[in-house]
Amino acid sequence: MxxxxxxxxxxxxxxxxxxxxxxxxxxxxxxxxxxxxxxxEGSIPIAQGELAGPSSGRLGHIEPAPATSSNGNPYPITLAFVQRGQNRYEIYCAACHGLTGAGNGMIVQRGFPKPPSYLDPQLLHASDAELERSISDGYGVMYPFAGRVNEHDRWAIVAYIRALQLSQNTPADQLSPQDLHALGAGGANSP
Ligand code: HEC
Incomplete structure (x- = not known):
């Protein structure tokens, strides 16, 4: 069977x-x-004018992403901001990208094309602005989110993706002694 x-x-x-x-x-x-x-005759284009924001996120033209901090995220990275990102990520993204960002969410397990892991070198090195653009405009088979996730929340999600990447990709020598202790370092998994 x-x-x-x-x-x-x-x-x-x-x-x-x-x-x-x-x-x-x-x-x-x-x-x-x-x-x-x-x-x-009379059709209204969805990628121009007022309808463009919700349909493609482009507002009729490609805007340079606002970048006011060195990492490209225009919002201050606070704990509350990252937690907001986690909350939105788990609602809008985890179904495909998985809770850890490995790309193995339930929709993928049911046959949707598998997204790359956020630990993929290309996504580790992508700028914050590139990530926000992919969320806003969509990317390949992934539909645009500009109409469902507002600008503030898209950047909060980007901050949370950075947290997910850090959580799985930080060299042990960059951790404080307290962090190492909390991880039980010295055991079989320590590098
Ligand atoms: C319906 C499944 C699905 C959902 C929901 C989804 N994604 Fe994706 N995502 C994909 C797939 C599949 C790809 C790879 C697309 C391709 O290569 O054609 C992708 C690609 C990406 C990429 C890589 C784009 C690049 O520049 O290489 C990022 C970043 C991303 N998604 C973030 C998100 C975020 C953040 C959310 C939630 C707001 C989200 N995705 C929701 C399926 C999904």
Whole structure:
């Protein structure tokens, strides 16, 4: 039975990664040879004007991310700010990215494409502004969050992603003796 189900799961991937036309691709279906169709008269673009914020986060143009502190986060990094980020992260992100950011959330376990771990070197080295932009505008198969998570909370989430990265990637010599003690350093897991 397990064998049959795993075969079914494999076939279903055709539904996750469906055949589709990408912007600008040709198509033999239409007389002009283009896949893209002209929007009907009177259509309102969602990536321009007032609707752009909630739909794409871009407000009709690409804004340079505000950067007023050295790490790029325009808000002071306080405990309350990071806790707000944790709270929003667990609501909006953990279902896919997992509670530790490993990319193994429940939706992924049920077949959604797996996001990279936040410990992926590319994401360790991404600037805060790049992370905020990916949350706001979406990235690849991940939809944009600008319409669901406001600007303050997006930066709070970025601060929390930094905390998640630090929590799993800090060399022991950067920890205080109290931290090491709390971790039970000296045991089998100490570096
Ligand atoms: C429905 C599942 C899902 C949810 C919910 C989700 N993500 Fe993602 N995320 C993904 C996937 C999948 C990718 C990889 C996309 C790709 O490469 O096409 C990704 C990529 C990313 C990246 C990497 C982008 C880059 O610049 O390389 C970041 C950062 C990220 N997500 C943060 C978040 C945050 C923060 C939230 C919550 C506000 C969130 N995601 C919610 C699935 C999700």
């Amino acid at each position: 397990a064998f049959l189900l795993s075969g079914c799961e494999r076939a279903m991937h055709d539904m996750y990664n469906q055949a589709k036309y990408k912007p600008g691709s040709p198509s033999p279906l239409f007389a002009d040879g283009r896949a893209a169709r002209r929007p009907p």
